[in-house]
Amino acid sequence: LKIAVDGMGGDHAPYEIVKGCVEALSEMPAEIYIVGNEEQIKEELNKYKYDETRIKIVNATEVVTNEDEPVKAIRRKKDSSLAVGLQMEKEGLVDVFVSAGNTGALVAGSLLLIGRIEGIDRPTIATVYPALDKAALLVDAGANAECRPRNFVEFGIMGSIYSENVFGVKNPSVGLVNIGVEEKKGTQTVKDAFQLLQKTHLNFAGNVEARDVPQGTVDVLVCDGFVGNVILKLSEGMIATAGTMIKTKITSSFIAKIGALLLMKPLKELKKDLDYSEYGGAPVLGIKGAVIKMHGSSKSKAVKNAIIRSIPYVEKGVVDIIHDEIIKLEEIE
Amino acid sequence: LKIAVDGMGGDHAPYEIVKGCVEALSEMPAEIYIVGNEEQIKEELNKYKYDETRIKIVNATEVVTNEDEPVKAIRRKKDSSLAVGLQMEKEGLVDVFVSAGNTGALVAGSLLLIGRIEGIDRPTIATVYPALDKAALLVDAGANAECRPRNFVEFGIMGSIYSENVFGVKNPSVGLVNIGVEEKKGTQTVKDAFQLLQKTHLNFAGNVEARDVPQGTVDVLVCDGFVGNVILKLSEGMIATAGTMIKTKITSSFIAKIGALLLMKPLKELKKDLDYSEYGGAPVLGIKGAVIKMHGSSKSKAVKNAIIRSIPYVEKGVVDIIHDEIIKLEEIE
Numbered sequence: 001l002k003i004a005v006d007g008m009g010g011d012h013a014p015y016e017i018v019k020g021c022v023e024a025l026s027e028m029p030a031e032i033y034i035v036g037n038e039e040q041i042k043e044e045l046n047k048y049k050y051d052e053t054r055i056k057i058v059n060a061t062e063v064v065t066n067e068d069e070p071v072k073a074i075r076r077k078k079d080s081s082l083a084v085g086l087q088m089e090k091e092g093l094v095d096v097f098v099s100a101g102n103t104g105a106l107v108a109g110s111l112l113l114i115g116r117i118e119g120i121d122r123p124t125i126a127t128v129y130p131a132l133d134k135a136a137l138l139v140d141a142g143a144n145a146e147c148r149p150r151n152f153v154e155f156g157i158m159g160s161i162y163s164e165n166v167f168g169v170k171n172p173s174v175g176l177v178n179i180g181v182e183e184k185k186g187t188q189t190v191k192d193a194f195q196l197l198q199k200t201h202l203n204f205a206g207n208v209e210a211r212d213v214p215q216g217t218v219d220v221l222v223c224d225g226f227v228g229n230v231i232l233k234l235s236e237g238m239i240a241t242a243g244t245m246i247k248t249k250i251t252s253s254f255i256a257k258i259g260a261l262l263l264m265k266p267l268k269e270l271k272k273d274l275d276y277s278e279y280g281g282a283p284v285l286g287i288k289g290a291v292i293k294m295h296g297s298s299k300s301k302a303v304k305n306a307i308i309r310s311i312p313y314v315e316k317g318v319v320d321i322i323h324d325e326i327i328k329l330e331e332i333e
Numbered sequence: 334l335k336i337a338v339d340g341m342g343g344d345h346a347p348y349e350i351v352k353g354c355v356e357a358l359s360e361m362p363a364e365i366y367i368v369g370n371e372e373q374i375k376e377e378l379n380k381y382k383y384d385e386t387r388i389k390i391v392n393a394t395e396v397v398t399n400e401d402e403p404v405k406a407i408r409r410k411k412d413s414s415l416a417v418g419l420q421m422e423k424e425g426l427v428d429v430f431v432s433a434g435n436t437g438a439l440v441a442g443s444l445l446l447i448g449r450i451e452g453i454d455r456p457t458i459a460t461v462y463p464a465l466d467k468a469a470l471l472v473d474a475g476a477n478a479e480c481r482p483r484n485f486v487e488f489g490i491m492g493s494i495y496s497e498n499v500f501g502v503k504n505p506s507v508g509l510v511n512i513g514v515e516e517k518k519g520t521q522t523v524k525d526a527f528q529l530l531q532k533t534h535l536n537f538a539g540n541v542e543a544r545d546v547p548q549g550t551v552d553v554l555v556c557d558g559f560v561g562n563v564i565l566k567l568s569e570g571m572i573a574t575a576g577t578m579i580k581t582k583i584t585s586s587f588i589a590k591i592g593a594l595l596l597m598k599p600l601k602e603l604k605k606d607l608d609y610s611e612y613g614g615a616p617v618l619g620i621k622g623a624v625i626k627m628h629g630s631s632k633s634k635a636v637k638n639a640i641i642r643s644i645p646y647v648e649k650g651v652v653d654i655i656h657d658e659i660i661k662l663e664e665i666e
Contacts (some may be wrong), residue, residue, distance in 0.1 A: 044530075061538060064662040083448060132574050139636075145512060145519045146521065179478060179558070179563070186478055190478075190559075209566050210562065210563040211566035211573075213567055213569065213570055214574035214575075215573075215577075224512050226519065226523075227559070229543065230512070230560055230563055230567075231567060234544065234547070234568070235571060236544050237544040238547045238571045238572075240544075241464075241547035241548075244465065245465060251629075252640035
């Protein structure tokens with residue numbers, strides 16, 4: 001198995017990326033190609049001891065930044081680590097490309113350089129939402145702000161296949177994020193999506209209210225990218241704000257400070273439960289290749305997990321399964 | 334000042350409603366008309382000592398339940414406490430109507446019986462979101478799942494007027510909930526709303542990401558009712574889930590239990606900071622009358638606060654101000 005990793009993408013590149021690659025190497029038999037500035041990556045690699053036969057550097061002279069406009073970045077920075085990595089995946093030189101770089105550019109590049117699976121209208125990004133009872137796969141996690149009813153069904157099918165093959169969930173339940181549990185709730189688009197989802201062979205669990213998202217009632221949560229973004233960002237903001245509030249209250253009293261000290265260990269465990277970096281990266285689904293997006297702020301542990309989690313994605317042939325399943329969608333429309 | 338209160342609406346009616354009315358009475362000079370089953374309300378009132386000259390019962394034989402279909406409920410249950418209260422407001426027998434009943438029926442009834450303000454396309458419900466730095470008014474809080482760009486502007490204008498007159502915020506800042514801070518982010522509808530909002534005289538602060546909502550960066554948050562519902566319900570769900578998680582972790586260790594005991598007081602203060610019942614009810618904005626929705630699970634304190642908060646809404650003439658301001662909207666379209 002050959003894995004290309006974008007050595008220059010993300011807030012902590014190349015340091016944490018290279019560190020994560022070295023850590024991953026010791027836990028799996030695959031080969032890693034780190035794409036990026038050869039000199040910088042070599043310098044980072046020199047800090048570690050590792051199996052040198054399984055890490056190679058692929059030089060790329062440019063870097064796509066978060067400020068770059070996605071489509072322009074792909075067209076103009078042809079020798080960027082992001083574009084070179086996608087090109088390697090397209091040409092079959094590697095089995096999967098993993099990047100913590102500009103999300104928009106990665107999706108646009110996946111479309112422009114690798115291309116969509118026949119029958120897929122909108123490729124998407126799926127992210128794990130670490131809910132309490134069970135982690136859910138959230139599709140779309142922000143790639144498509146505006147969606148047609150059919151797109152929701154594509155998201156459901158692709159999310160279900162990913163959940164089953166990568167997380168090993170049997171017959172994953174699929175829920176539609178909506179403003180009420182009743183069938184007639186929501187916008188016309190969401191109502192139509194409900195009707196279409198019911199016609200599929202998916203294990204469709206109906207509507208899921210946002211209130212039930214943190215508890216975790218289904219395996220796959222389907223929504224448009226606007227709502228997906230709101231769910232992810234609001235959850236992130238609530239956790240950050242809760243932290244600030246508790247700290248403010250805690251410093252206000254000596255007794256509370258002692259209380260907080262004693263609560264440290266369980267709170268740390270709690271934080272680990274919520275730690276998305278345990279779950280690996282977010283797949284770009286619906287394209288004719290395996291591309292995984294890591295969070296921009298990924299540290300070595302998240303990088304390592306994204307690399308390791310990419311293996312079942314490749315070995316189970318998720319891309320081919322999506323291709324075979326999406327054809328059946330024609331019948332219900 | 335005369336205030337009609339729906340004695341039969343909500344999960345704890347008539348008990349908590351009547352109790353809240355009695356509690357409000359002692360803190361303000363207004364008269365209260367409790368609408369509902371005369372016998373039941375009299376029985377509740379008999380439990381308290383209060384100024385009998387300022388509470389009257391208006392008999393209504395029917396009750397709109399949460400299972401009732403909104404428009405049908407208004408058309409068929411003409412002698413329901415909800416319909417009778419709205420009718421009293423329409424006829425000017427009272428200055429404001431406050432209800433914890435079926436939200437859909439209250440909005441539909443406000444439209445059918447009282448009517449919209451000229452120039453308003455979509456009446457809405459606005460709710461306080463108790464963020465950390467400052468509480469924001471969230472408009473739309475779930476009334477209109479599907480919106481046109483103009484509706485966002487109406488929400489901004491009405492929210493701004495409410496925030497200034499009822500909460501006393503000078504020149505309230507208005508933010509548009511979006512998936513990024515850049516002008517070109519979001520769906521076409523949201524992008525167009527951004528352009529329109531910029532043309533108004535509002536103190537428009539641009540886009541607000543969901544991540545910043547719990548921190549509280551603006552006074553008025555504008556969004557469609559689908560997104561508004563997701564924000565409110567997800568926040569509710571996160572708080573509930575965090576409670577469960579902390580409890581689970583706490584009971585797992587004796588040391589943590591002691592820690593939790595010592596943290597009790599600051600955590601209770603924290604909960605109070607987040608308690609929406611402190612902020613009163615949610616106004617139905619854009620109709621030719623004053624109607625306030627209380628949370629269905631309102632207890633007496635929330636009922637009392639909703640009643641007291643309705644006074645500045647009436648006395649400042651918010652409905653007339655909206656009427657005067659909305660006319661100016663024609664100029665920017």
